[in-house]
Amino acid sequence: MVYDGESKIDNGGEIMRFTYAKGVLCLGISASLLVACQETEQEVDLDEIEEEENEDDQSPSEADEEAEATEEEIEEETKPEYILNEGNWALEPIDDAEEEAVLITIDDAPDEHGPEMAETLDDLGVTAIFFVNHHFIDDEEGEEELLEIKEHGHEIGNHTMTHANLAEIPEEDVEEEIVELSDEIERITDERPDFFRAPHGMNTDRSWEVVEEEDMLGMNWTYGFDWEEEYTDPDALADIMVETEYLQNGANILMHDREWTNEALEDIIIGLEDEGYDFIDPEQIELEQE
Numbered sequence: 001m002v003y004d005g006e007s008k009i010d011n012g013g014e015i016m017r018f019t020y021a022k023g024v025l026c027l028g029i030s031a032s033l034l035v036a037c038q039e040t041e042q043e044v045d046l047d048e049i050e051e052e053e054n055e056d057d058q059s060p061s062e063a064d065e066e067a068e069a070t071e072e073e074i075e076e077e078t079k080p081e082y083i084l085n086e087g088n089w090a091l092e093p094i095d096d097a098e099e100e101a102v103l104i105t106i107d108d109a110p111d112e113h114g115p116e117m118a119e120t121l122d123d124l125g126v127t128a129i130f131f132v133n134h135h136f137i138d139d140e141e142g143e144e145e146l147l148e149i150k151e152h153g154h155e156i157g158n159h160t161m162t163h164a165n166l167a168e169i170p171e172e173d174v175e176e177e178i179v180e181l182s183d184e185i186e187r188i189t190d191e192r193p194d195f196f197r198a199p200h201g202m203n204t205d206r207s208w209e210v211v212e213e214e215d216m217l218g219m220n221w222t223y224g225f226d227w228e229e230e231y232t233d234p235d236a237l238a239d240i241m242v243e244t245e246y247l248q249n250g251a252n253i254l255m256h257d258r259e260w261t262n263e264a265l266e267d268i269i270i271g272l273e274d275e276g277y278d279f280i281d282p283e284q285i286e287l288e289q290e
């Protein structure tokens with residue numbers, strides 16, 4: 001029911017406390033600021049042309065007020081709308097964000113179908129997190145696939161170098177499993193991942209420490225079925241993904257880069273929509289936990 005692939009161990013009940021630096025969020029804000037600044041500059045240019053003869057109309061204090069208003073607008077645009085519940089891995093709305101919304105995540109990417117799944121989701125207006133492993137991006141083809149997924153607007157998440165069970169490897173190897181992959185993702189995409197998911201959902205104290213040091217938000221999931229034998233049939237998978245009792249507000253939906261999931265993906269998304277659910281953009285998620 002709610003396990004990742006091969007493992008039957010669910011860490012979902014553990015409550016972890018950690019904090020995150022604002023680095024990546026600030027990057028996002030900077031990008032918005034840049035756009036906003038460009039727009040403002042254009043507006044100012046137009047104003048200058050239109051009001052050439054009334055140059056002194058705008059006092060410095062009025063200009064300050066305008067600038068402040070612009071800053072507030074930007075803050076509102078980039079303000080996180082959902083927070084991860086670290087007790088059950090669901091997403092909860094902050095303030096008045098839509099409650100009836102789910103997050104789509106695709107693990108073990110980009111294997112055979114990642115780019116196609118990325119395109120399907122993009123065509124349907126859904127932005128997902130693709131959690132990647134290094135063995136899928138360690139050659140030119142893999143790197144191109146990673147870039148393709150990103151170009152479709154999706155978030156790239158860290159799923160460790162080798163898909164190791166972090167609870168079963170020496171503690172001193174945990175950092176390498178996580179940090180080396182973030183280094184590689186950054187080398188290829190120019191961006192370090194914001195999100196981490198441990199293979200099989202198996203975290204350790206050390207893995208949480210590293211995730212915190214790396215300013216990532218670690219998450220498991222609330223439900224998924226595509227690793228169970230009976231749901232390797234696309235129709236069966238599309239049905240269960242929508243009919244399951246686990247489909248609830250804020251569901252953190254786990255799927256994998258698999259043939260049957262790829263085939264069922266459009267039906268799953270349309271099915272979720274028909275049930276009344278919106279899709280949470282990973283950029284709407286608060287990265288800095290309490």
Ligand SMILES: [Zn+2]
Nearest residue numbers: 107108199200
């Ligand atoms: Zn996995």
